[in-house]
Amino acid sequence: MFERYTEKARRVIFFARYEASNYGSPYIETEHLLLGLIRETSDLMYSLLPSPTSISKIRKQIDDQAVQGAKTSTSVDLALSNECKRVLEYAGEEAERLSHKHIGSEHLLLGLLREKGGLGARLLNSQGVSLARVREFVGKRPRSAADVVEIHGEDWPISYVRGKLEELGEFAWRLYPWQPSDIVVETSSDSISFDTTLKEDPAFKFVAGGWSRDYCSICNWELTIDGESEHSTGYSNGRIWLCTECYQKFFVLPVEPAKP
Numbered sequence: 422m423f424e425r426y427t428e429k430a431r432r433v434i435f436f437a438r439y440e441a442s443n444y445g446s447p448y449i450e451t452e453h454l455l456l457g458l459i460r461e462t463s464d465l466m467y468s469l470l471p472s473p474t475s476i477s478k479i480r481k482q483i484d485d486q487a488v489q490g491a492k493t494s495t496s497v498d499l500a501l502s503n504e505c506k507r508v509l510e511y512a513g514e515e516a517e518r519l520s521h522k523h524i525g526s527e528h529l530l531l532g533l534l535r536e537k538g539g540l541g542a543r544l545l546n547s548q549g550v551s552l553a554r555v556r557e558f559v560g561k562r563p564r565s566a567a568d569v570v571e572i573h574g575e576d577w578p579i580s581y582v583r584g585k586l587e588e589l590g591e592f593a594w595r596l597y598p599w600q601p602s603d604i605v606v607e608t609s610s611d612s613i614s615f616d617t618t619l620k621e622d623p624a625f626k627f628v629a630g631g632w633s634r635d636y637c638s639i640c641n642w643e644l645t646i647d648g649e650s651e652h653s654t655g656y657s658n659g660r661i662w663l664c665t666e667c668y669q670k671f672f673v674l675p676v677e678p679a680k681p
């Protein structure tokens with residue numbers, strides 16, 4: 422069923438299922454797909470949503486409105502609701518319409534918005550994200566092969582990647598297994614800091630390994646300890662991370678062909 426899906430789109434479904442189990446929902450509903458999209462496509466979402474707080478507003482509304490039951494084990498293979506099945510059909514149609522070979526997260530977002538009655542679409546609409554706007558946005562993304570570069574099966578504008586490379590080019594990158602970092606949390610606000618010397622301050626509590634994931638500075642690929650090798654190793658300058666695919670693609674110079 423998911424053969425044509427990009428890795429990112431598959432992960433959206435994976436996290437939608439995870440969210441559905443956490444909410445104790447018997448089915449994967451459109452709001453769970455929305456949470457999966459927010460998690461996997463933060464770059465796209467931040468471009469579309471009016472402010473960074475929109476995401477916490479959406480999460481709060483889902484807490485208030487979604488069906489909630491006892492948490493189910495994430496090993497239970499929850500089925501898609503009928504609304505979600507339609508979202509997936511629409512996503513396929515949207516990819517078709519744009520003559521895109523793969524079904525990516527942007528097509529899932531378009532599909533979600535086409536299922537107008539679903540909570541997912543209603544929440545996005547309430548934040549000013551309409552089907553017409555996302556169609557325009559996705560349509561504007563460059564599509565000719567010369568303007569895009571593929572990372573993890575998704576097309577990224579070359580101009581965006583070049584801008585990032587200028588920022589990131591000055592660092593020395595080395596391959597590391599990804600490891601969680603210790604953090605301190607300010608008890609009153611839940612805000613976090615990496616300055617663990619603050620643990621002496623009674624306003625903070627120390628959380629060993631509390632920073633459980635980083636994202637590739639170019640493509641937002643998730644780096645985390647319990648992922649498969651592509652997710653659990655990356656290149657770092659000691660502070661920020663690159664996924665192995667971005668590093669190989671953009672930082673390793675192409676090998677010169679051998680002279681005849």
Ligand SMILES: [Zn+2]
Nearest residue numbers: 637640664667
């Ligand atoms: Zn990357």
